[in-house]
Amino acid sequence: MNLDHAYRALSEIFPQDQLLRKESMKRHTSFRIGGPVDLMILPAETEQIRKALTVLKENDVPVMVMGNGSNLLVRDKGIRGAVIKIADRFSHTEVKDESIRAQSGILLSTLSRIALKAGLTGLEFASGIPGTLGGAVTMNAGAYGGEMKDVIQRVSVMEEDGKIARLDEEQLSFGYRTSAIQDSNRIVLETFLALKNGDYEESKALILDLTRRRQEKQPLSYPSAGSTFRRPVGYYAGKLIQDAGLRGLRVGDAQISELHSGFIINLGNATAYDVIELIEQVKERVRERSGVKLQPEVKIVGQE
Secondary structure (H helix, E strand, C coil): CCHHHHHHHHHCCCCHHHEEEEEEHHHHCCCCCCCEEEEEECCCCHHHHHHHHHHHHHCCCCEEEECCCCCEEECCCCEEEEEEECCCCCCCEEEECCEEEEECCCEHHHHHHHHHHCCEECCHHHHHCCCEHHHHHHHCCEECCEEHHHCEEEEEEECCCCCEEEEEHHHHCCECCECCCCCCCCEEEEEEEECEECCHHHHHHHHHHHHHHHHHHCCCCCCEEEECECCCCCCCHHHHHHHCCCCCCEECCEEECCCCCCEEEECCCCCHHHHHHHHHHHHHHHHHHHCCCCCECCEEECCC
8 A cells, every 4th residue: 555655646636625644533434433534625516526546546545435424433453555535526517407416425314495495295214314325325225214215316426437327227226325436446426316396384383393203212412423223124123122121322422312323422432442341242242132133234344
């Protein structure tokens, strides 16, 4: 890995505020946990993403692509190599008739408000999901009976070789919290959403109702990565954890939320070690009590 050479080459492509060294990942994850990454790249254009991938590959620098970091736990030693963060700098949208074309860095909450303002319905379920569009497409994010697959027409992606391809719904192979993109090296660039004309007041009322339900049931006042575990077939992870008597269980400053047992929260100074240890304790206790093997939904990355 020739990180210094890669940094010099990238400095000719990116302004200084889009190229960060030894950047703390605490600033870039909703968990507010994680050590530093060697190099963080904040692209604003498709061509910048392509050039960054080329430079990093030429210099044998490992690369990870992320969105808003809302489903990410970074280990305490951080990430060796580079992180390309596709977020608010890459978030242009265009509304036309009953469709929206949006770059992958836009927040789902922002996109939901744009749809509402345009009088379009179908994206209300996403109003409280904290991630970016790209991340939501990759994992087929969903809430309250809606999923991204319900509104996606096609997706524009960058392949590993830098070429751009368009994938339709069939090629995306959506499943529960998964897609064909998830285990590939493709990068979501743009998504074309097919919505419908709706009633502004009805859509607004639905968004307000969903917001109220989230505020009542989810520990939104603490840093977390959302639901910590995938929903097991036929069960709810939160109920399995609660039934195992684990509500409020702590390791350091990581805690099973007393409001919703499906969430692990950061009480202030939790480390990745704390969270991972708590995850393992939960998995073991739930398996002992119910026989169900919980699988983390949060993505754990970084140097062990």
